[in-house]
Amino acid sequence: MTKQNDQMTLIVLGVLGVMVLSRDRAPGPAPAPTPSGPLAFQGGLRSVSLSSGMAATLDKAAGSNLMVNFRYVFNATQNGVSISRLWPVRFQVLLGHSTLFGWKLSSELGFNGPGRLLKDYDLPSSASSVLSNIFMFTTPDDDNQVWDIHVKMFYAQPDAFGNPTTDYQQLGDELNLDGAIRSVKVVYSFDGSLSNIVVGQAQRQDSFLSLLQSTEYIPAFRTKFNPGFGQASRGSRGPFRQGTELLTLLGRHSR
Numbered sequence: 052m053t054k055q056n057d058q059m060t061l062i063v064l065g066v067l068g069v070m071v072l073s074r075d076r077a078p079g080p081a082p083a084p085t086p087s088g089p090l091a092f093q094g095g096l097r098s099v100s101l102s103s104g105m106a107a108t109l110d111k112a113a114g115s116n117l118m119v120n121f122r123y124v125f126n127a128t129q130n131g132v133s134i135s136r137l138w139p140v141r142f143q144v145l146l147g148h149s150t151l152f153g154w155k156l157s158s159e160l161g162f163n164g165p166g167r168l169l170k171d172y173d174l175p176s177s178a179s180s181v182l183s184n185i186f187m188f189t190t191p192d193d194d195n196q197v198w199d200i201h202v203k204m205f206y207a208q209p210d211a212f213g214n215p216t217t218d219y220q221q222l223g224d225e226l227n228l229d230g231a232i233r234s235v236k237v238v239y240s241f242d243g244s245l246s247n248i249v250v251g252q253a254q255r256q257d258s259f260l261s262l263l264q265s266t267e268y269i270p271a272f273r274t275k276f277n278p279g280f281g282q283a284s285r286g287s288r289g290p291f292r293q294g295t296e297l298l299t300l301l302g303r304h305s306r
Contacts, residue, residue, distance in 0.1 A: 090209045092138075094124035095223015097181060099202050101231055108230050112237045113192035119144055120185050121202050121226070127176035136176045139207040139215050140222075144168045144186045148198050157191045157198070164189035194236045200228040 099121040101109055111117055121144075127136045146166050147156040156166030168186045191198065204222045207215035 088130045090136075090213050091128045092176075092206045092222060093126045093128060096202060096204050096226045097122045097124060099200060099226045099228055101200070101228070108197060109232045110235050111190040111232045113190055113194070113234050114237070115190050117146070117188040117190045117232060118185055119188065119200055119202070120183065122181050122183050123204055123223075124181055125174050125176055125206070125222070126178045133178040134176065137173050138176055139171060140174045141169065141171050141205040141219050142184060142186070143203045143205070145201040146188050146198055147201075148196065154199075160191075162191035162193065164191070190232065190234050193234050195233060197230050197233050200231045202226050
């Protein structure tokens with residue numbers, strides 16, 4: 052009888068212990084709902100610059116590289132919940148200025164290099180990341196002309212099943228840097244100086260020139276046979292003839 056009472060007591064105590072533990076244990080957090088519903092996109096361009104802290108028109112030499120740096124945010128949501136999703140995004144950067152016929156691209160005005168840069172990317176969406184990108188132009192060869200930079204951001208519109216389509220929608224506002232740069236002519240400078248001076252006598256191997264430079268015949272040309280090289284064209288029988296042919300002189304020298 053005693054053993055049975057002890058067993059019953061242990062069973063009752065065990066049941067009571069399980070009840071107490073179950074009552075004191077806090078319920079676990081409910082699982083987060085899976086995002087559903089149509090996709091929505093948020094973000095856009097945050098800043099555009101040519102160099103850090105640029106506050107005035109930047110002079111750029113014609114033909115030099117012109118780098119445009121911009122920062123942006125791209126976030127995808129479902130039912131207001133941010134999700135991480137790889138999605139097609141497009142950027143458009145324009146280089147041009149106002150004319151009598153409206154705002155024109157540099158390429159529309161006849162300058163080398165594209166006036167419009169358009170690039171597509173597959174970007175991961177994020178609620179907090181601020182990303183950067185750089186596009187590069189060629190500075191137009193138009194001396195003292197001021198140019199503008201216009202930047203837009205787009206995303207691919209989703210279909211009813213949450214997949215991207217080929218239709219793009221602008222995301223956020225267009226950012227413009229009007230009067231961003233002024234194209235200037237390239238100025239060349241030259242450095243250098245004389246480093247040494249050498250005085251010497253050049254040796255000529257031509258036999259005819261050697262004859263003309265000999266001490267025996269130069270006085271003959273200047274005095275007896277020709278009163279001066281300035282009068283070499285006078286005389287009826289050639290520039291070296293006023294009484295004796297040059298061939299005669301050469302023959303006389305060879306004897």
